[in-house]
Amino acid sequence: MSTRTSILAWLLLTGLVGGFGAFRLTSPDQTLYLPDQTSHGHHQIEMACASCHTPFGGVKDDACTNCHGEQRTAADSHPASKFNDPRNAGNLEKIDARRCVTCHVEHWPEGTHREGHTMPVDFCVTCHADVGTERPSHAGMSFTTCSDAGCHNYHDNRALWEDYLKKHLGEPVVLASAKVLPRGVAMVAKGPKSLAASNQDAPRTVAFSAALVSEWEESAHARVGINCSGCHSGTQGEWVNKPMLTICAGCHTEQNKGFGLGKHGMRVAAGLGPMSPGLARLPMRAEAKELEVGCESCHGGHSVNARKAAVDSCLGCHDDEHSRSYQRSPHFKLWEAEINRTASPGTGVSCATCHMPREKSSSSAAVVVQHNQNDNLRPSEKMVRNVCTSCHGVGFSLDAVADPELVRHNFAGRPKKHVASVDMVEKRAAQGKR
Amino acid sequence: MGHSKAGAMVCGAVALAGVTAFGCGGQGGGGAAAGIQPQQMADALYAVIAADRATYAGQVVDRLVKENAIKATERFKEEKTLPLPAQMLRMGAEHAQKTNSSFSYALLSQWPINQQNKAKTEAEKAGLKFVAENPGKNYYTEEKIADKTYFTAVYPDKAVAAACANCHNEHADSPRKDFKEGEIMGGLVIRIPVNK
Numbered sequence: 334m335s336t337r338t339s340i341l342a343w344l345l346l347t348g349l350v351g352g353f354g355a356f357r358l359t360s361p362d363q364t365l366y367l368p369d370q371t372s373h374g375h376h377q378i379e380m381a382c383a384s385c386h387t388p389f390g391g392v393k394d395d396a397c398t399n400c401h402g403e404q405r406t407a408a409d410s411h412p413a414s415k416f417n418d419p420r421n422a423g424n425l426e427k428i429d430a431r432r433c434v435t436c437h438v439e440h441w442p443e444g445t446h447r448e449g450h451t452m453p454v455d456f457c458v459t460c461h462a463d464v465g466t467e468r469p470s471h472a473g474m475s476f477t478t479c480s481d482a483g484c485h486n487y488h489d490n491r492a493l494w495e496d497y498l499k500k501h502l503g504e505p506v507v508l509a510s511a512k513v514l515p516r517g518v519a520m521v522a523k524g525p526k527s528l529a530a531s532n533q534d535a536p537r538t539v540a541f542s543a544a545l546v547s548e549w550e551e552s553a554h555a556r557v558g559i560n561c562s563g564c565h566s567g568t569q570g571e572w573v574n575k576p577m578l579t580i581c582a583g584c585h586t587e588q589n590k591g592f593g594l595g596k597h598g599m600r601v602a603a604g605l606g607p608m609s610p611g612l613a614r615l616p617m618r619a620e621a622k623e624l625e626v627g628c629e630s631c632h633g634g635h636s637v638n639a640r641k642a643a644v645d646s647c648l649g650c651h652d653d654e655h656s657r658s659y660q661r662s663p664h665f666k667l668w669e670a671e672i673n674r675t676a677s678p679g680t681g682v683s684c685a686t687c688h689m690p691r692e693k694s695s696s697s698a699a700v701v702v703q704h705n706q707n708d709n710l711r712p713s714e715k716m717v718r719n720v721c722t723s724c725h726g727v728g729f730s731l732d733a734v735a736d737p738e739l740v741r742h743n744f745a746g747r748p749k750k751h752v753a754s755v756d757m758v759e760k761r762a763a764q765g766k767r
Numbered sequence: 768m769g770h771s772k773a774g775a776m777v778c779g780a781v782a783l784a785g786v787t788a789f790g791c792g793g794q795g796g797g798g799a800a801a802g803i804q805p806q807q808m809a810d811a812l813y814a815v816i817a818a819d820r821a822t823y824a825g826q827v828v829d830r831l832v833k834e835n836a837i838k839a840t841e842r843f844k845e846e847k848t849l850p851l852p853a854q855m856l857r858m859g860a861e862h863a864q865k866t867n868s869s870f871s872y873a874l875l876s877q878w879p880i881n882q883q884n885k886a887k888t889e890a891e892k893a894g895l896k897f898v899a900e901n902p903g904k905n906y907y908t909e910e911k912i913a914d915k916t917y918f919t920a921v922y923p924d925k926a927v928a929a930a931c932a933n934c935h936n937e938h939a940d941s942p943r944k945d946f947k948e949g950e951i952m953g954g955l956v957i958r959i960p961v962n963k
Contacts, residue, residue: 408844417864418871419958420887422913460883467882467940495939496842696847761939 369440373614374449381603397433400594408489427459448712470757484754486712498758504726511724512679514691517700526558535561536572548635581628591704597626610650621650643683644668658743687720728755805918806907809957813922816872816955824852824927874924876953878943888912891956894921898954916963921954
C-alpha cells in the first residue's frame with residue numbers, strides 16, 4: 334500500500350471513529366463513555382454525565398454538594414472548611430479531606446465499599462492514630478472497626494456522642510412512650526370548601542369512570558376544594574390526562590424535594606426519565622418492572638392514599654428478603670393493629686415509618702414526611718436516632734441495626750450482635766470521671 | 768496610635784471581605800506607604816474576634832442563662848440550647864474559611880478537651896507556652912507550613928467567667944481539672960500568609 338493510500342485510509346478511519354464518537358456524544362445513551370460500573374448510589378443517573386462532569390471529563394466542584402450538601406452540613410463532624418486551616422496541611426498531605434472525590438472515587442466497583450467510599454477501611458488511623466492514648470477504652474482496637482454499626486461515622490455521628498449514650502443508659506427494649514410523630518396534616522374534615530362528585534369540572538369530552546370520581550370525592554384533595562382541573566390543567570389550561578410531577582410539586586414542595594434526592598426520584602431530578610423497578614439493582618417483583626415511579630405510582634392517582642403508600646406500594650415492587658419478611662415481623666402486627674384501630678395512631682410500624690419517617694426540622698416546624706428514602710440509610714445506624722428510638726431503647730436499637738441477619742429478617746427476633754459503645758460509656762460513668 | 772488602630776480595623780474588615788492583607792490600604796494602616804503590616808492585621812482581627820466573643824458571652828449567653836431563658840451546652844443542636852462561646856468562635860473560624868482563605872484562626876490549648884485542638888506546629892507549641900508563662904503578652908513569629916510562609920500570632924485566651932473554668936474542670940475529656948477564673952486556658956492563633 335502506498336504512503337498516500339495509507340494516509341487516506343488513516344484519515345478515513347479516524348474520521349469514522351471520531352464521527353461515531355461525536356454522534357454518540359449527543360445521544361441519550363452515553364454507555365460508550367462510561368469508564369466502569371458506577372456505585373449503587375449513582376447508577377440510576379450514570380447516563381446524565383453532566384450531572385457530575387464538565388464537558389471535558391473533570392468532576393465539577395459542586396457536583397457532589399449539589400445533591401449531598403444539605404445532609405452533609407446538618408451534622409458533619411468533618412466538614413471541608415475544617416481542613417482549610419493551614420495547621421491541617423500535614424493531614425491533608427495524607428488525605429485531602431477537602432475534596433469529596435478523595436474518598437469517593439466513582440466508576441471503581443472493585444474499590445468501592447458497602448457505604449460508598451473508596452478509602453481503605455482503616456483510613457481513620459491517618460489522623461487518629463493516638464486515639465488509644467486519648468481514650469484508653471479504645472486502646473488496641475483495630476482501625477478496621479471504627480465505622481462498625483454503633484461506633485463512628487465520618488460525616489454524621491449523631492447517634493454516638495457520649496453524653497447522648499449516657500443519657501439513655503439502661504433503657505428497656507420497648508419504651509413506655511413507644512409512638513412516632515403524628516401526621517403533619519390530620520385527616521381533613523369536610524368543610525365549606527369541600528367538593529362532591531356533582532362539582533367535578535372535567536370537560537365533557539374526557540372519558541372517566543364513576544369509580545375515579547368516587548375515589549376523588551373521598552380524598553383529601555376534594556375535601557380541601559381541589560377540583561379535577563386543579564391537577565389536570567396544562568400550562569394553557571388544556572386538559573392533561575396524566576399530570577406531570579411538577580403539578581404535585583406545586584403544592585407538595587418539601588415532599589418533592591426529598592423525592593428528588595432519593596432513589597425513587599433522582600433520575601427525574603437529573604433530567605432523565607422516571608425510575609422504574611426494571612432499572613433497579615435491588616431485587617424487584619417481575620410484574621412491577623415496567624412501572625414508572627412517581628407520586629401516583631405509590632399514592633394512587635385519585636384516592637391519594639397515604640396508607641397504601643406506606644406499605645402496599647412498597648411491597649408491590651420490592652422483592653428483597655427484608656421486604657418479603659416484613660409481613661411476618663412484629664412491626665407489621667403493630668401496623669395491622671393501627672390500621673384496624675385496635676391500637677392508637679402512631680403505634681404501627683409500616684415501611685414508611687422507618688424509610689420515610691415523619692420529621693420536624695425544628696420545634697415549631699410542621700411534621701413532614703421525608704420522601705428521600707435514603708436519608709437515614711448509608712449507614713443504617715443513622716436510622717437509630719430519627720426512627721428506632723421513637724419506640725426502642727438506644728442500646729437495643731444500636732444492637733439491632735448492627736445485626737445484618739436480623740435486618741434481613743425485618744427485625745423478627747432479638748439481636749445477636751452487641752455494640753460495645755454503650756458499655757464503654759457506662760463503664761466510664763461508673764468510674765466517676767465526670 | 769488611635770488612627771493607626773482604626774485604620775488597621777478597617778483594613779481587617781476589608782480583608783474579611785476578600786482582599787488580601789498586602790493589597791490593603793497603602794495610605795491606611797498608620798500611614799505606612801508599604802501598607803498594613805501582618806502584625807497590625809493580626810491584632811485587628813484579634814480585636815474583632817475577641818470583641819465578638821466577649822459580646823456573645825456577656826450579652827447573649829450570660830444574660831439569657833441568668834434569666835433562666837435558655838441554657839448554653841456543648842451539644843447545642845441536639846439539646847436546642849445556645850452554643851458555648853468557644854464553639855461560637857470555632858464556628859466563625861470555619862465559616863470564615865469557607866468565604867476567605869487569606870487568613871485563618873483557631874482556638875488551641877496545651878490542655879484541650881478535643882485533642883485535635885492541641886498544638887501541632889512548633890510555632891503553636893512555642894506560642895501557647897509563651898502566652899501561658901507571660902501574662903498580658905502576645906507571641907508573634909513566622910513559620911513555614913507546606914512550603915508557604917505565614918505570619919503567626921498567638922494571643923492568650925483566659926477563662927473570662929467561672930463557667931469556662933468549671934466546664935473544663937468537669938469535662939471527662941479535659942486533661943487539666945484545676946483551672947480558675949481569670950487563668951490562661953489556651954491561645955487564639957491567627958495566621959496570615961506572607962509573600963516570601
